[in-house]
Amino acid sequence: MAEKIRVVVIGAKGRMGRETVQAILKDEELELVGAVDRTLDGVSVSDVLGVDAGSVQFSNDVEKTLVETKPDVMVDFTTPAVMKGNIDKAIQFGVRPVVGTTGMTPEEIAAWDQACKERGIGGVIAPNFAIGALLMMRFAAEAARFLPHVEIIEMHHDQKLDAPSGTAIKTLELISQAREQMGQGHPNEHESIAGARGGEIEGMRVHSVRLPGYVAHQQVIFGGLGQTLTIRHDSINRESFMPGVVLSCKEVMKYEGMVYGLENLLF
Numbered sequence: 453m454a455e456k457i458r459v460v461v462i463g464a465k466g467r468m469g470r471e472t473v474q475a476i477l478k479d480e481e482l483e484l485v486g487a488v489d490r491t492l493d494g495v496s497v498s499d500v501l502g503v504d505a506g507s508v509q510f511s512n513d514v515e516k517t518l519v520e521t522k523p524d525v526m527v528d529f530t531t532p533a534v535m536k537g538n539i540d541k542a543i544q545f546g547v548r549p550v551v552g553t554t555g556m557t558p559e560e561i562a563a564w565d566q567a568c569k570e571r572g573i574g575g576v577i578a579p580n581f582a583i584g585a586l587l588m589m590r591f592a593a594e595a596a597r598f599l600p601h602v603e604i605i606e607m608h609h610d611q612k613l614d615a616p617s618g619t620a621i622k623t624l625e626l627i628s629q630a631r632e633q634m635g636q637g638h639p640n641e642h643e644s645i646a647g648a649r650g651g652e653i654e655g656m657r658v659h660s661v662r663l664p665g666y667v668a669h670q671q672v673i674f675g676g677l678g679q680t681l682t683i684r685h686d687s688i689n690r691e692s693f694m695p696g697v698v699l700s701c702k703e704v705m706k707y708e709g710m711v712y713g714l715e716n717l718l719f
């Protein structure tokens with residue numbers, strides 16, 4: 453049998469991290485060799501997460517974990533503030549980053565792409581790993597060719613740090629590539645409450661809702677003459693992201709450079 457792909461998970465005690473640990477443990481081609489989270493050091497992953505992770509212990513030190521466990525792949529589900537340093541370290545040690553954490557700039561992605569190529573390794577940055585969300589983005593880009601007036605409402609749990617979501621930003625990027633540059637709405641519109649019209653990317657408005665009860669949801673709403681079209685995706689739990697995470701851990705072994713968007717590995 454081929455050697456397993458060795459994976460460490462950073463942010464392993466978080467909502468996405470613990471789901472990822474379980475998905476890796478279930479997959480026959482992947483091996484969990486390390487788990488990192490902020491406050492945990494030398495504590496059994498099995499004990500903390502209630503799974504059978506063998507002898508793998510938590511560490512609170514990304515660099516030490518990368519050096520000692522020599523993984524092929526580092527999966528990051530942490531925070532916008534710490535994810536960047538983790539990607540830099542992974543590339544420095546020749547470990548392929550698979551990043552779900554949102555909140556990076558196009559310039560940073562371009563620099564990591566260059567660094568991965570220089571190191572001869574692949575990387576994945578995926579604002580959303582759920583196949584339904586990728587299809588939503590694809591259909592939205594297609595719809596924008598015919599109905600170019602568009603706004604997004606994204607809805608997430610109230611513990612999310614970044615707004616708008618990485619998925620909303622990626623959707624608007626894909627739409628702006630698909631439609632002609634244009635203005636939207638009334639040129640003289642005025643907000644009597646600041647922020648009422650949401651954020652703006654290339655003339656398109658995005659509205660972020662944060663409430664308990666939500667997981668991850670997005671509506672892309674198009675308006676045309678006498679009609680509207682709404683494309684909606686709902687992640688009703690975090691298992692929805694796992695096939696994409698597992699696929700990325702495998703595909704990232706096969707190329708060089710940083711891929712931004714799982715659609716580039718799927719479609």
Ligand SMILES: NC(=O)C1=CN([C@@H]2O[C@H](COP(=O)(O)OP(=O)(O)OC[C@H]3O[C@@H](n4cnc5c(N)ncnc54)[C@H](O)[C@@H]3O)[C@@H](O)[C@H]2O)C=CC1
Nearest residue numbers: 463465466467468489490530534552553554578579580581
């Ligand atoms: N790409 C995708 O499909 C998805 C992406 N996300 C993104 O993933 C990120 C994480 O989301 P959640 O799991 O919901 O957050 P969370 O808050 O539940 O988990 C983050 C974890 O990172 C740990 N952490 C923070 N600083 C750390 C450090 N310096 N070193 C090691 N660990 C550290 C925290 O202790 C926590 O356990 C967010 O940016 C979110 O937007 C979430 C869901 C899906």
Ligand SMILES: O=C(O)C1=N[C@H](C(=O)O)C[C@H](O)C1
Nearest residue numbers: 554579580612617618619668
């Ligand atoms: O924080 C989350 O939960 C999610 N974050 C990602 C994003 O910002 O788009 C992906 C998904 O929406 C869940």
